[in-house]
Amino acid sequence: MSPHTPAADRTPVTGRTADDDTRQPGMADVARLAGVSAQTVSRALAGHPHVRQSTRAKVLAAVEELGYRRNNAARMLSSGRSRTIGVVTLRTTFYSRANLLFGIEAAAREAGYAVSTATSASLDTAAIEDALSRLAEQDVEGVVLSVPLVHVSPGIERLTRSVPTVTVDGSRTAATEIVAVDQTLAARLATRHLIELGHETVWHVAGPREWLDAAGRRTGWRDTLEEAGRSVPPVLEGDWTPASGYRNGLVLGRIPDVTAVFVASDEMAFGVIRALHETGRRVPRDISVVGVDDIALAEYCSPSLTTVAQPFAEMGALAVARLLRHIADPDAAPEPASVEPVLVVRASTAPVEGPAQGPAKRRS
């Protein structure tokens, strides 16, 4: 027939039972049936204001009758908008990231945006950069970078400059808005809680330095101790895995005067607790432990875990809102937003034992 038939007999996604052999109806077909122009159909479907109610109704009826669906590719080509945002996240299933992804997804869908994901297996800047550029090639209108990077490579910098980007719990890059849980606060809540229970000082099992949230918790913990005039024990380094918590727990168990530990994630906290048990220290009788995340299991391991919960859904929604605003008005001043974590007290923390302690030595 025509010199170019591709779209004629391919079978794009149909909503109909596809029992009739008619080709996919186009906007022109709808227009004909409704007795208006294609343009009007377009307007009616786009919710354009200047369309008479009766006309809109006719159009919608025709759409319904034909089972018409607008062709995305054509729309995109003509309007230059893809109505898609991308999310870069880590494939490592640490509870928090996965949850955040769902929060973002939900919010974006709600706003009428499709979500395309690109995951990276590691925090390595090259991998992240790769994920980001894969998204860029898909013409996403914006990207949520859900990657707790402390440092950004020039490549990432360049990419984030060319696509509206919101960073979640990561470093600010040049053209980027940032949404984050106030990790410093999370650490303060945990640390203060332990101090108030009468513990002389609080040890810390931290996350890797490359993770920004880990860094925030580290400083929040240190600052709180210093402000309270307590000594700051050396930091123990973990890598988020329960195994690393376990290793550090074995160390802590051997240090006699350890009575309180703030662990940078629940998963590591479980490892720590296990190790403490194995070294004969009881939690919370001998040592109190606080985690971060409030994973589902936190309440059901024994002892149930005192932890700092992070509002992931809220964060996802906030990130998407920021991103859409930025897309709509690229000149709007980027204003960092942060949401507050909440301390959830359970059974892994308890007041210090013995008479010698009490709220004695407080300075400030």
Add this chain to the structure above:
Amino acid sequence: MSPHTPAADRTPVTGRTADDDTRQPGMADVARLAGVSAQTVSRALAGHPHVRQSTRAKVLAAVEELGYRRNNAARMLSSGRSRTIGVVTLRTTFYSRANLLFGIEAAAREAGYAVSTATSASLDTAAIEDALSRLAEQDVEGVVLSVPLVHVSPGIERLTRSVPTVTVDGSRTAATEIVAVDQTLAARLATRHLIELGHETVWHVAGPREWLDAAGRRTGWRDTLEEAGRSVPPVLEGDWTPASGYRNGLVLGRIPDVTAVFVASDEMAFGVIRALHETGRRVPRDISVVGVDDIALAEYCSPSLTTVAQPFAEMGALAVARLLRHIADPDAAPEPASVEPVLVVRASTAPVEGPAQGPAKRRS
């Protein structure tokens, strides 16, 4: 200028620093610079066979120089292919689903497909149907339905008929291929393990009936017991949450002759164990517990959990492979595939205590 300027000054995703104010280069620009026709550029970039090596090189050089990127929308419109697949999954962060999502994502990216996700907050068929149709409207070429539905609604049925679909761990729908972990086997492995340790019978805390994997585990467990000639205790119903495990654990703790429990997920297993402890039963001394999933924490709670691991990455890859094959050749016969789970023995299971037991009463 022209009556239609939209794409001229919008700023689609650029790879370049965007310092010059030139509009996005088009294929025509590349063609001009390379001294060939646009058509040839298209062919060169598409890896078409009949293009002279030297020409291809010229084209690539021009592409490089201009920082050209093919416009996806145009490509899609003209070719009718979106190079995107959709994934429908659950927002509930049960470890297994999230992991599966990552597996699928990785495999699809590898194959050069973009991945668009649509999550549903519940297993409710209406919600799933909605997610599925949102994807369909995006012109995805295929869908991975990562939803353990037992029953499918007519709407879902219809949709899966119009878009190539692969179901992961869910029911077969008319036009659908299916990839699944052999959940029956998972249950058999767990149950057999407990029997071999000398337990007279094995109790079961199951997942909700609407979940196909829960159903599979249920029958696998029952069949194994029956084949071994053991009595089959009543099933305890859970909903995957640690809380439901806890509730059921409290019940189990009150039944004197319970010595072994197969729990349908690790998270519930943790709840069960906690409850058992609270009712004064020791694990594994008094009661052995086996979970399913092998979540990261399984190894680090005390006692570390014996569980059945599922190969999620492998499943994701398999699902994507099947889907792409189906897209390429819609007539290929759908052949269900299943991958095998693996028993991981840790410290929550132990041989039955006391002399009275032993491998005495075995029948078959």
Add this chain to the structure above:
DNA sequence: CCGACCCTTGGCATCGATAACATACTCGAC
């Protein structure tokens, strides 16, 4: 030395919808 055939490349129409511009029309106010 010529025709058949393959490798390369160009021309043209086309995918389906939208933005800008233009036109007809409605309604209230002077």
Add this chain to the structure above:
DNA sequence: GTCGAGTATGTTATCGATGCCAAGGGTCGG
């Protein structure tokens, strides 16, 4: 009654790349 402001709809050009067809140029066999 007529003019102006705004409303409702049609017309046209266009987005950017691809598929089909055909043409130019070379090779190989007879």
